[in-house]
Amino acid sequence: MMLKKSIRSCSPLAGLAVLLLSFSPAGPALAANRFYIENQTVHVGDTDVSVPVKLDNDAPRLAFSLSIKYDQAKMSLKAVEVSGTAADGALWSAGTIHSMTGIVYWSVIRGFNQGPPGSFDINKTIPAGTGLTAARLVFDVLAASPMSTFVALQDGLVGDPTVPDYPVGKNLLTDGLPTVPLLGLPGQVPAGTAVITISPAVTSTKFIRGDSNCSGEADISDAVHLLTFTFLGGEAPCCPEAADVNDDGNIADTTDAIVLLSHLFLGETPPPPPFPGCGEAAGVQCPGHKICNP
Numbered sequence: 001m002m003l004k005k006s007i008r009s010c011s012p013l014a015g016l017a018v019l020l021l022s023f024s025p026a027g028p029a030l031a032a033n034r035f036y037i038e039n040q041t042v043h044v045g046d047t048d049v050s051v052p053v054k055l056d057n058d059a060p061r062l063a064f065s066l067s068i069k070y071d072q073a074k075m076s077l078k079a080v081e082v083s084g085t086a087a088d089g090a091l092w093s094a095g096t097i098h099s100m101t102g103i104v105y106w107s108v109i110r111g112f113n114q115g116p117p118g119s120f121d122i123n124k125t126i127p128a129g130t131g132l133t134a135a136r137l138v139f140d141v142l143a144a145s146p147m148s149t150f151v152a153l154q155d156g157l158v159g160d161p162t163v164p165d166y167p168v169g170k171n172l173l174t175d176g177l178p179t180v181p182l183l184g185l186p187g188q189v190p191a192g193t194a195v196i197t198i199s200p201a202v203t204s205t206k207f208i209r210g211d212s213n214c215s216g217e218a219d220i221s222d223a224v225h226l227l228t229f230t231f232l233g234g235e236a237p238c239c240p241e242a243a244d245v246n247d248d249g250n251i252a253d254t255t256d257a258i259v260l261l262s263h264l265f266l267g268e269t270p271p272p273p274p275f276p277g278c279g280e281a282a283g284v285q286c287p288g289h290k291i292c293n294p
């Protein structure tokens with residue numbers, strides 16, 4: 001009786017409001033759709049620097065496109081990758097890097113349908129979420145001294161102005177209909193522009209003598225590595241100085257493998273320092289030893 005009375009007492013508008021509220025999505029509302037690139041620091045001489053393009057996405061998407069400007073005199077864009085991102089497994093990830101103008105267009109389609117040619121597969125999407133990584137830009141740093149540069153999400157870019165009617169870049173999300181995202185984080189000026197600080201080169205001077213595969217330890221696998229490299233043309237040492245076990249200036253020769261094996265198994269004289277832990281030797285740079293030079 002009480003329930004019936006309550007419903008009868010509601011006005012039609014109040015009833016509609018109750019109805020709408022009952023269909024409100026559960027959980028916190030997602031932020032506006034947004035592509036952005038965060039400010040970050042790289043170093044003179046860095047290669048394969050990863051600059052993530054982040055995404056706030058309020059609904060699963062079938063595809064997206066990116067249009068990005070960077071300073072081609074300071075950084076060289078080598079690739080746009082989606083492996084390990086929210087778009088991992090995309091069947092289409094392609095575009096054009098205009099290295100002369102510092103402009104890249106890139107399109108990613110998570111999946112194509114098996115049916116009509118060119119149609120999206122609605123079962124393969126980029127998920128909804130905030131702080132997703134949509135793609136990674138892979139740069140080499142060209143600048144020879146510390147300075148500041150930028151990577152900017154921009155619409156309306158023209159990669160090759162010498163070609164009439166060349167397509168104009170646009171940042172879009174697509175779930176059947178195009179969704180125009182916001183570009184950049186609040187406070188980034190100009191909008192969509194991330195500051196990339198190029199700091200002085202990292203000095204990578206540490207290594208372990210004998211650790212020719214840069215595993216963090218000089219052991220029998222290094223002796224195998226040395227012999228495989230010397231006699232079978234195997235993978236080159238990640239740090240030449242580490243492969244000069246006896247420090248005689250000859251890199252990865254037979255004697256180096258013998259010196260290491262003699263120490264490991266016969267207790268003979270250890271390799272000269274730095275050994276067995278990470279250390280430095282005069283004039284040696286060893287950027288390949290990531291464990292000693294994190």
Ligand SMILES: [Ca+2]
Nearest residue numbers: 211215217222
């Ligand atoms: Ca090793």
Ligand SMILES: [Ca+2]
Nearest residue numbers: 244246248250
């Ligand atoms: Ca040697």
